[in-house]
Each structure stands twice: as C-alpha cells, then as structure tokens.
Amino acid sequence: KQQQRWQTECRLDRLNALQPSRRVESEAGISEYWDLENEDELQCAGVSAVRHTIHRRGLLLPFFTNAPDLTYIIQGMYSRGIQGAVIPGCPETYESGQSQQSQRSQQQHQKVREIREGDIVAAPAGVAQWFYNNGDSPLVLVSFVDVGNQANQLDLTARRFHLGGNPQKDQRTEQEMRLQSRSRRSEKGAGERRNPNGNIFSGFDVKILAESFNIDTELARKLQSKNDRRERIVRVRDELQILSPSRIHEEERRHEYRRGYDYEEYNGMEETFCTLRMRHNIDRPSRADIFNPRGGRLTTVNSFNLPILRFLQLTAERGVLYKNAIMAPHFNLNSHSVIYITRGSGRCQIVDDFGRNVFDGEVQMGQLLVVPQNYAVVKQASSRGFEWIAVKTNDNAMRNPLAGRISAMRAMPEDLLANVFRISREQARNLKNNREEVTIFSTQSSQQGREY
C-alpha cells in the first residue's frame, strides 16, 4: 500500500539532463553529488543522488542517512566489492577469518555482502553502511537517497551522519550548498554558519566517550578523528581482513538455495531487517520482465521480488535498449522516476499536463533525468544503445504504456478512439493494433540483438 511522501513544489516548465553539482576527492576515491537543493526537478521528486568511485583497496567509511538509500553497482566488469550494514539489534553472525581460537568471540560482526556489477543494495533510513573495493579495478556505484520518503522525519535535505572519519571538504561544500539554497528561498538563515566538525563522535565530550566505551581518553580521542584528512573514501593499509571467501561462497550457495522461497517466507511476523535480503542482481538478463530480441529488455524489482523495498517504498527498473530501439511512450501512474544512464545515450521527450514538451534532448551516460509522476515520456536509443537504472518512488510503481500490445490505446473501444481523434474506424483499428510488441519496440533501423 502506497505511502505519503514529502510535500514538494513542482516548477517543471523545463527539465534538464543533470550532471553532478558537486565533486569531492578523497584519499582513495571520488564522490560526485546531485544535491536536491540545486535542481527543481530533484526537489519535486524528493530524491538526491551520489556517485562514488572507489579505488582499489578503497573503503567508503560507515555512514547513515535520514532517508532510504538504494545503491546500484555500475562497475566494474571485473571488480568486486563488499558491503556491510549496521542494523540495531541484529546478531553478530559472522566471524573473522583469523582462527586465533582463544579470541574467537571478539571477532564476530554482522553479516557482510559481496557485491558485483548489476547489484542493487537497499538500506533503510538510519542503517549505517560501508563499501569496500577488494577488486583490481575501480568500484563505481550510484546511490539514490529518497529524501521525500516517509521514513525521513526531519526536513527535505539529505543528511549524512558519519560513524568515523572527518570528511572536511565534503561537509564544508555541503554546508555551502545548503546555505546558498536556503538564502535563495528566504532572507533569514544567513548568520547560521558554524564549522562542520566531522563524525558523530566529534561532538561528544572525550571523557564521556571514554567512560561509555570503557576505554582511555587517548583512544576516545581517536574516535573523533580530528586530524584525519582522508575524507570519505580511505585507503586500507593491507587487504581488509574480514572473512574468508569460502564462507562467502557458502553463504552464496545458501542464498541460491533459498531464493525461490523469499516471497513465501514473507509475512508480517518475520519482517525484521535482520533476515530481509538487502541485495539483488537486477542486471541478469534471465530476470527480465519484458524482453524483445530486436529491442532490448526491462527488469523491475519491487516489494514483490525484494521485500525490503516495502519498507523503503521504492521500485528499481533496469532498462537496456538496443541501438535505435524505442521504449513505448508511457507515464508512471503512482511514482516519480529518477533515471541514471549507465551506458550509451538516447533521445528522451517528456510532456506535461498541458501537453507541452518540457524535455527533448539527448541523454548521455553518467547523466540523471527526472520524469515526474504522470508526465508522459518516450525514449529512443542512439546507435550506441541506451542503458539505465531508474529508481521510482513507490514500492509497486506502475507504468501505463500508450502504445503496443498492452497499452492505454488497446484498452479503449475502437469507436471511442474514432470519435476522440476524429478518424475512421479503420484508422482507429490501426492505432490500436499496428504495434504488436510490448513496451520495448524494434524499429526499422534497429538490428537483431545487442550488437552495438
């Protein structure tokens, strides 16, 4: 069942293909932000985004946000990574690889996940996450933070809380951006500047930290990381010693075994974050919901196939259009759609409630495009093909295609169409039936298969 989102103002007379508005370099990677405060369409959709490029042995320090986070692993083809989440009250079910038996009990931690290209990882608001690149090529991921979600009880700002480190540049540019956006809205709020201060331990008294952890004040001071200049993505000294790959593989096999039962096991009583699956590969071609060998494929992950999305109230869509293929003109009934282009490029057109074209342009790999709820949109791949990941603000986002075998046109009687458009019944019949494909359409110029 759908849930209310934050109230937004939607001045959408002109949409844009968005580049990140802010870029911060860290010791072992780069973070690029699409700040919600900077763009009218992100504010309307209530979604902000960030792309992290994590170098080899890079670690994105543990943090949490005031809103659900859906992350897609863009790259790399031969790269691997590990994600860990910190969920209150869940048991420490993993043990470290080192087998110093005497200290075994001290080396437990919560479950970690191996991630690879094409995975989405879902984290509820307030659940801390970290990402580690244990592969050889950069690990690139894009995270959508659904600030407009009901789980956020603060204001319409993505707030990041850090469990370690001292992201100085990051916080300074973020404060800058917030102050600008605020002063654009009102004259007040000018004198509010105070220096950002790092992680959440930095604001506590050292003595009370020492007493809380039962440690000495020197170690407590380390928690505050005041002299840390590494920013959000740090380089791990040796390989991160976490858990043996064999155990991961065991886990993988268990997962594989259980996958078919995920939905059946799901009921109100067992709904704890501890047991819910957080990861799902959305790029596996065999999972496509719509597949046209002459056009491409579409895969949808919602609360039915990834139940944690019921808490997050989000749906993910993976789209792959082969060269020159078309995704049917359609509109989203009950959600916005925030689209990130993962590969290739395509032409998109978006139409508002007054029938006006509010976007008509080429969208490139690495750009973000917002399609507001109910606005009509059509996409056509360039000769390089067109691939994207979209996040939709509803746990069961619904799409209504206007053309094709399952479409609004098909739903309406022939004679109705003849009268609506002042055309003959013959023409109405063509309008309804000429396109037999479903949502993903081949064109004369599109080729057999995915050969771009």
Add this chain to the structure above:
Amino acid sequence: KQQQRWQTECRLDRLNALQPSRRVESEAGISEYWDLENEDELQCAGVSAVRHTIHRRGLLLPFFTNAPDLTYIIQGMYSRGIQGAVIPGCPETYESGQSQQSQRSQQQHQKVREIREGDIVAAPAGVAQWFYNNGDSPLVLVSFVDVGNQANQLDLTARRFHLGGNPQKDQRTEQEMRLQSRSRRSEKGAGERRNPNGNIFSGFDVKILAESFNIDTELARKLQSKNDRRERIVRVRDELQILSPSRIHEEERRHEYRRGYDYEEYNGMEETFCTLRMRHNIDRPSRADIFNPRGGRLTTVNSFNLPILRFLQLTAERGVLYKNAIMAPHFNLNSHSVIYITRGSGRCQIVDDFGRNVFDGEVQMGQLLVVPQNYAVVKQASSRGFEWIAVKTNDNAMRNPLAGRISAMRAMPEDLLANVFRISREQARNLKNNREEVTIFSTQSSQQGREY
C-alpha cells in the same frame, strides 16, 4: 489504516458556501470548476471539484488526474451513461457489439460500466476515464479530486492529463488561475507563462509517435488534435458503438449475484484494480445506514463496502433530510468533509476550536461546503428538504454526534455533565436522554415522510 495527507494551511476564520469559480463550454456540454487554488477552505481540505453537464450523445474525453477521483452521478432521472476506465495491465475483456467475426480480435477493450443517477464511481490517481451520455436528457456529474491524497506526489494542484482532444479554453483558464494563485503567494513565478498545448500526444515529436504506433505521420498528427476546437466534451457522430445492452445486463445480473460476497472476497492477494468494483449506488434507500421515517436517511460508503476506497482513502456519504429535519450537531474525527448540495436547501452552522461560529447560512442546491476536520457542524433542512453527497478524506471516516441516542452526551456520566455545565442531575438526565433518535432528528415542524 489512515494515511497521511498533504500539509495544508488552514485559515478558516470564515467559511463560505461555494459556487464554481470557472466555467468552460464545450461542443456537447459544460464544465464548472471549484479550483482548490481559489478558496482557503478547499486548500485546507485538499479537495477540488468539477461539475460536468454532458448533453445527449456527449462524450467527456479520456483523461486522468494526479489524484484519486470520486464521481457522483447527480442526474438525470431518465438518463443513462457509460463510463470507461483505462487501467494498465488489465485485460481487454469486452468485445464490441458488431459481430464481424473476422475482425473480432481487434474489437476488444477493457470493461465499461453503465452508470445511473445515484452512482458513485471511484478512480485511482493516474487511471484514465471517459464518460458518455447515451440517454436522452443531460447527464450531470460532480467529481471530487482529492489533491491532498498520498497518491499525489507532485504539488497541491489538480493536474489533468488528456489522452485526446485539445481543451484550449479549459487549459488557458486553468493556467490563468494557477498563475494568479501563485503570484498571490509569492512574487516569483511571474514570467512562467507558456501556451498550453492540448493532450499528451501534442508534446511528442510526430515521427517518434508514428514509429511508436507503427502508423503513418498523418495519423500520428491526428493524435495531436491541434485543430480540434471541441474542448473536453465532444459530440459523438452516431451513437457510440461499444457493446450490446444485453451484455451489460448480463454483467449487471452477475454483479447482483456477486454483491453479497464483495467483502469476503477481499484480501491482500487479490487486490488488483482489474477486479475491484469501481461503481456503487449510494442513493438506493434500502442501503441507508440510518433511516428515520420522520427525518430522512444517511448512507455511508467506505472501504468496508466498496474496497477500492481503501486505495483512494476516501469515504462517501449520502444525506437526505426531509423538510425541517435536523442532522445532529456532530464532528468528523478523522477527516474533512466536502459537501455538495444535490437538491433543496438547508441551514448549516459550523463552529471552530475556539467555540466561534465560522459559518451560519443557507446552503443551496449546486453549492459546495467544506467542514474541516474536528469542526462541529449542524444542518437543518428548509421546507424544501435538503440532500447532499459528501466526500470525506479518510477510507473509514468517523462521525461523533453530540446529541441523540448514540452520542458524546450519552457516553458521559450524568454527574460529570452536571458538574461540567453546572446543572442539576435532573437536567443532565434530560440532556442525555430527551432525544431518542439517532443522528437524523425529526422536528415539530417536520412532516411524516418525504413529501416536499
């Protein structure tokens, strides 16, 4: 379970009986709008309304809105109509009446509904609808658009998206009204005027439309309807050829048969819009929940007797007061109430949280009155009687009468009332018990039965 609504500002020092603020004439009918932007109480309630008068052979072109729509068929006594809805993914289960067998497969469409006076029709946000008058007298309907509903993720404006036609006057006056309202709120937003442009196909490129539908560009241009001057309600050339009445009757009988099971069949797994009933007759006297032969009747339709209302988060109330009868002073616990007077007139009084009278006046047929959540209200019919349809912003709206057999007064102990109002126990007993009727009260001047 109740859902959050849009945040509103409620300046309710004075309420009014509202006439439509905008009127647009079409080829075959008239549309009159109560725009939310124009009235403080509509903004507080988050509801806008429109009354369509559809002439003989008139067709209200297919459209959808960014919010749930609840329509009541006001008239006519001998009129009939047909409603069709376009629901994505639902099968085309109806076939046209013409039995050209060879083309049978091309004449399928989604279910249509016969509608008559006293029906309510419920449509979720983003579901396209059309209405056709196949009777001899005008078909009059009033639609409530619940813009404050959780299903709307845009802004607090009723946005109509048209699947055909070119409602020029309509869109121009709507844009006018929005710009006025916006400039009243802030200085910005002045230069945003762009010409409205018709239906959602009008904003797409003709070539991409042609390719999407696999039709020629001439027919694609017809979709855009640039030269159509008929506005939203158009005259059908001959009778609309949709489906044989006999099939409708079959369907009707099946409905009758199934009606008793509607509630039992309802469970989480089968909750698809395809099978949910969208129509319900709220005016049938036998369905009244409260009936007083000397006062009138009240009928409530909520998610228990019309399950689709659980998605819409709305309740409908039909009230009929015989001449001079009173509806008990009461307040709505968990919803606003937006009342449209369908016949007669009556005196209403509304009281706010400071005990101030914010409305005291005669309300006439054709007017709209908003009773905000928790505000106390009393209604008395004039000598012509008083009838209304009310939409309440909760799928299980609750009313607390202050007087009568089931009431707040009855709930409180006698001695408590004596101390609250500084009256004798004898007086407290009268206060509790003198009025034995439930919610619909007869008066000395009210007559036996409905004889106005």
Add this chain to the structure above:
Amino acid sequence: KQQQRWQTECRLDRLNALQPSRRVESEAGISEYWDLENEDELQCAGVSAVRHTIHRRGLLLPFFTNAPDLTYIIQGMYSRGIQGAVIPGCPETYESGQSQQSQRSQQQHQKVREIREGDIVAAPAGVAQWFYNNGDSPLVLVSFVDVGNQANQLDLTARRFHLGGNPQKDQRTEQEMRLQSRSRRSEKGAGERRNPNGNIFSGFDVKILAESFNIDTELARKLQSKNDRRERIVRVRDELQILSPSRIHEEERRHEYRRGYDYEEYNGMEETFCTLRMRHNIDRPSRADIFNPRGGRLTTVNSFNLPILRFLQLTAERGVLYKNAIMAPHFNLNSHSVIYITRGSGRCQIVDDFGRNVFDGEVQMGQLLVVPQNYAVVKQASSRGFEWIAVKTNDNAMRNPLAGRISAMRAMPEDLLANVFRISREQARNLKNNREEVTIFSTQSSQQGREY
C-alpha cells in the same frame, strides 16, 4: 509499518532544555503549555506538550485535539484519578453507582479508567477525554500532542476543542501565541483577531441546540457556559458519583487476567477503539526491557505491547538512571524523541549530522528536551539520579546504541574499525568489547542500586 509525518523545517543549530512557555490557572488546578509554535525543535519534532496539575476534586473538562494524545501520570505517589474517553459508536457499558432501579437505563455511560502514577493513557485524534482527581494529593500529568501525526489533517497547530466550560484565559493566551508565531512567519494574518468563544456549543444557535437535544432554551444556554469563569480544571461540588470502586476492581481483575492475550487477540477485524486497551503502566520495574542493577532500567511501550499505539504511531520510553550512571551514546533510527524529565537531573549531549555539538547541558526535573531523528545523544545521571518519560514519533521506534554489548561498534569487523579510526587491532578490540553492559552503563562513581 511506518507512516508519513508532517513536513517540518528543522533549524537545529542549537537545542535547549525547555520550560513551559505559557501557564494558565484554573479554579482547581494549573495548566502549563509547551507550545509548538514557540520553539524550533518542537516544530521540527511536530510535538507539543502540556502539564496539568489537578487539585483534589479537580476535573479537567472534556476536550479533544486534532492529533493523538499520549498522557503520562507523573504524580502522585498516593494519588488516584479517573479518566474517561468519548468514543463514537462504542456502547455505554458502565452504570452509575446509585441504584435507583427505575432510572437505571438512564445512568449508563462509556467505560472509565482508574489511573495511577506511572500509567500512560493513549487517545486517538478526535477522541474526547476528561480526567478527575479523586485522591487527596494533586494529580500531575504531562500530555504529548503529536501534531505532526498523519491523523491531523488541519495545519501544524495543536487545536483543542472543548465539550464544556469556557476556558477564556486559556483560549486568549493561545490565540495570542498563535498570532505572534504567524506574524513572525509572515506579514499577513495581522487583522485576523476574533474573540475566542469557549466550548463547541457556544458557536451554535441556542434554538437549534434546544431542538437538537429536545430541551428548553434555558438548558441549551447552559451548554454554552458563557458565564463560566472556572477555566479548564473545575472543582466538583461533592465527590463525583460515577461508579463503585468494586466495579473498577472487578474490571482490573479482568484486565489482569486478559493481559497475556492482548497481542494474540489483535487482528485487523477486531481493531475497534471500543475494545483496545488505552492504558498501560510503564513504570512497573518488572516490565523493564533493559535492567542493570548498577545502572538503572529502560522500558519501551510500542504497538507490540500496547496495540492502540499502532493507530497513534507513537512509542513511549521510560528511563531510570541511578546516580552517575550513563545511557549509551545512541541515535534513534526512525523517530524523534521528546523527553520529559520526571525526577532528578542529568547531563545530556546531542550531536548533529556535521559532528557538531548542538546541546551540552544539565537537564532538570520538569524540563523538556527534543532529540531529533538520527541525532546522536548521550545521557549521564547526576548524583540525584535521572528519570524521564520519552515519546517517540513511530509506533516501533528503534534505537541504535554506539557502545556496549548490542551496538554499532560490535556490528563492525575489527579490522574495519582499525582502518576507520587508524588504530591497532588491539585497540579496535577494546573499542568493541571493553563495555559488556547493554545500553545502561554503570560508572566507577555509580553505586549499587537506586539509593539517591
């Protein structure tokens, strides 16, 4: 499942320990208000509060609010009270103590509850309540009104509707406060002042009231209470004659018997306010969820152990820290926390998303402190101990401790912590494991047991 709250603006650069902003004396008691309009943090949390001190034989007149209300009975040790609620449609299941058999049917009323120190009482929006002190010492209670709750469809103001009395001073200061707050926000709204007017009957015409209740106009005028100067808390003439204590005890025993089944009985079909338990003792030590004999205890009441909280979307937390003990640094994942200090004092520190300290100070008995969602907080009792009641804006509020046996630190791998904080693995192990207690920590200076 979590529900959306009202949208707020959170300017939280500096938090404060809050004293009431408004105090009104009545005939038999005192009301002290924390108005949401007056404090940035209350606006952000969407919660306002009031403390009523009800003298012997004092009656807080029946009223309801536009938002759920959670009341905690602070005092007195030897005091008792009675609460009554007015729930529409629920039967009058209680009979008065006087056994004048002939009039028995006229002396029925809805269930009333005996209340005592440590109880919480939950009331949905729009449900009228009254409180009576039938003990010998003052009855002191603090009510949290969750204005930001989804059940409130008006605006972000706590509105109180009175079913009797004429709270002149109260309404006048409330209007004053609202007008000030409104003019602070905008220039408009200046000329809107109209005299408050008492209870909800005051705004109706006397004749229509008389007709509605079928009483004479003299008695109808009494309902309006225009000359009543007693304000909200009035003195009852003799003892309030409601129901025999023996019947209460019978009811108590029945409750005790049924308590174990509360959760099991709970399902969608029986969810009526009539049968849901509204009261729960949160202070009984045996109900503590976390207990440390050298530190204190924590008790949580949420929708699992008090199902009505599912409607209210609230959680209550009772905390008792013995002298110098520490409650672990932690953050609330999915709610704000509004804390009222019931006894003693303690030092609190609160940290924001930029690692800045936004509160560091001693909080005293009788003060209110807001901890925004996701902000980190630590509490240490003074030598007098520290006790509080907190209301959290989620029906299953979750807390993530940063230190102790169940904590974020424990959830993370040792080697991860070593890299995050640039410490040795030995140090990381100490960080994880040195504090073995759960959430409530003893300190060297804290003593055995509760002896302050």
